[in-house]
Amino acid sequence: MRRPAGMKPSCAALSGRARLGWGLWAALAGLLVFMAVPTGAQDDGYVVIVHPGVPVDHVTKGELGRLFQRRTTRWSDGSTVIPVEEAGPVRARFYHETMRMSVAEVGNYWVRQAMTTAVQPPRLLGSADLVIAYVAANPGAVAFVESSAHLGTRVKHVSVE
């Protein structure tokens, strides 16, 4: 409602402004708390597995991005990196977290690689069980699967920093 000229703001209006001010402070504090939470504490919806012979126990997201873009092609012991991907929504989450790219952008990346380097994209398998079986059977393999997948004992779980 329009207030007549010269009339002081009502208590209700003052209270509303105060609430707005406190709300802004609370939002700012919440943002700071959110930024302070370590990223490793959240569940990204995927887990990273490798063949038991791969000499790695933890990787950074940047390193994972390079492994799955095939820019890093050798493990520290000189063996060949064989990246494998699980089809489905987990791919979008993994790309976003490790490469900060969408599925379409990664598709563009592989078009570019096919034209300029002859490097082909990682093998894409249809289920977590297939991915786990493939990783278990292939030395040097690395993959991501849904975090709900049953990993068993034939593959090694790698922590992501």
Add this chain to the structure above:
Amino acid sequence: MAPDGVVPMGWCGGSRLEGEEEVTTQRGAGRLSLALLTATCLGSAVPALADDADSVEHRLGLLTDEVAGLKTSLEAQPTLNGYYDFEYLTDNAPGDKSTFRQHHLTIFVGAHRGPWRFLSEVEFEDGVTLEGDGTDVEGKGAVNAENAWLERIFSDAFTVRTGKFLLPHYWNVNHYPNIVLSTNRPLMVRQVFPTDAVGLMAFGNRYRGRLGATWHAYVGNGESRTGTDDNENKAAGAHLSVHLGELFAPFVRMDVGAAVHSERTGTGAARDAVDVWGVDAQFNSHVVEVLFEYARRTADQAREGLYVQPSVEVSDTVRLFYRYDWLDTGPLSQTRHTVGVNVQPRPDVALKLEVNTNRYDSPGDEDHEQVAASVALFF
């Protein structure tokens, strides 16, 4: 009668029992019968189950070997890719005609054998036709082996490539219509740095934490060649790019690079010194991307040029872009402003539309505007 709640057991479960003691006796007899029957059944079933398990395990082993063999043979197959693009160009320069252009039909064949990798790119340009009897051949268009190289990968930090390869400058390497946003290439590309070389190139990348770098160094025949080199002087050059993208979170890519190239073209007293240097940068934060290259050729063939191309993502499939071009070759000085839209309904299809204005400081060249549209398919 059995008390309420007592369920008759055993193989005579259909009869009802009289009294608690009889029930117990009958239960014991029933259990014994069941145990004997189970033992008999298991006695005959266990060897059969074991046989089945052996058979399944054997078949699984055969299938595993077959899958491994198929995988090996599939991975040994050469890869076949390519692209096709079609353009429409029209401008208001005096004497120019609007035209359709079937620009490229290009086939890539690649192969990977352990640490060895091969790529060839054969380009059929402008609907090429060649006809003749071997001694008198006529044709239109062009056939060009743009890339034909073999490389040996020693590590991520060190690979050696031999053959004909594109020189490692951003647009030059990524000039393919499915990769770049515009139909026209920047004015400076192919005018300041040479395009390709026949020779040797070593390259690699290295990351320390979140900081990375990619290096290239090459030696080759240079620009003045007709199949083989026409002089003893060899072209040499290098490019170094630093990757800062992982240090600055909003950026998918933040690369800054510098390049040099030197050669002597021609033969005898007519040889020209060609020394080129340049810098480049590529920033990409999903929504906004900026590409920049500057190069300057000194010595006997002075010329320089640059482009800056910012673009913005409007949706998952649409990007708007603007590009400022400048090229000065001495006799020719040209600036160009381009605005356009690039639509990629899928990563392997690109639809492009752009308008550009061209301004000349050199006499004899008419300012003009152009509209260019194209479609490209990667396969």
